[in-house]
Amino acid sequence: MGTSGWRYPEWRGTFYPAGLPQRLELEYAAGHLDSLELNASFYGLQRPSSYLKWRGATPEGFVFAVKGPRLVTHLNALHQVRVPLANFFASGVLALADKLGPVLWQLPPRLAFDAALVEEFLALLPRSTAAAAELAAVHGDLPAERTWTGESGAAGAFPERPLRHALEVRHRSFASEECYGLLRRYNTALVVADTAGKWPLLDEVTADFVYVRLHGSAELYVSGYTAAELDAWAGRVRGWLAGSRCPDGAGRDVYVYFDNTAAAHAPFDALGLSTRLSGQRARNAAE
Structure with missing residues (x-):
């Protein structure tokens, strides 16, 4: 449970205590929430030193969802993206190690569903950290100080782990059984996005989360x-956790991020939803 990003002026003196140094905002947010979306990676490649810093500022068990770069989703519109993907995974994402959660790919509203194009993209996405490191090794001309691929023996090297991907779509043509089936084939979550009615809210379970x-x-x-x-969303989340809202009846891991950040509602809404689900989450941990 968390928010989309954490560095917002509107949060200072509201969610963040007055006088809290900006350099401590991540540590403060991570002390109250158990996950955050990293949005900076959408706008440009970040440095390995930044990922290592973010990892070090958060407690054990914390998870970052990382937003894939707009070069892939918006500028290239999923066309010829193997090298941009390699550069992204070489830029330090893997330095998050056990704190690396799902990778979010947000498509622009203009991009309609094209089964062949979407499948080509999904087939390129690495499904484990080892596969991501292998892809990262064929990156473009990134300078050494901007590269971290987690090779064996490297500082911060990690054990191999599965790597999850989520796709947020904003064109109504994605609301089709063909799309849902394709995402299930590649175990890619279709993002359930509440956007004040601007874009479609699709509620299909297409992955193991x-x-x-x-x-x-x-x-x-x-x-x-x-x-x-919040009560209604808590009910939905309980259904996914328990499996009653899933086609096979099996419970799913659920990641929820509030992106209503402009007026500082996001962190308080995340805490409110987390409180409503605390009993359910405790039961799941005990099972």
Whole structure:
């Protein structure tokens, strides 16, 4: 449970205590939430030193979801993206090690469903950290100080782990059984995105986990969620956790991120939803 990013001026003196140094905001947020989306990676490649710093500033068990670069999703629109993908995974993402959660790929509203193109993209995505390191090794001309691939023996080297991917779509043509079947074939989660009605809210379970982004129910990125709305989302999450909302009846891991960040509602809504689910999560841990 968490928010989309953590560095917002509107949060200072509201969620963050007055006078808290900016360099301590991640540590503070991670002390109250158990996951955050890394958004900076969408706008450009980050440095390995940044990923290592973010990893070190968060407690054991914390998870980052990392947003894939817009060069892949928006500028190239999924065409000829093998090298950009390699550069992304070579840029330090893997330095998060056991704190690396799902990778989020957000498509632009103009991009309609093209089965061949989407399948080509999904087939390129690495499904383990070892596969990601292998892809990263064929990166473009990144300078050495901007490269971290986690080779055996490297500082911070990691054990191999599965790597999950989630796809957020914004064109209504993705609402099709062909799309859902394709995502299930590649175990890729279709993001459940609440966008104040601007883009489709698709509620199909297509992977062994569920990924939810709550951008605002009334005003995109701005409006907070009412108690009744949080109750309703808590009910949905319980259903995914328990399997009652899943086609095979099997429970899923669920990642929820609030992106209604503009007026500082996101962290408080995340805490409100987390409180509603605390009993369910405790039961799951005990089972």
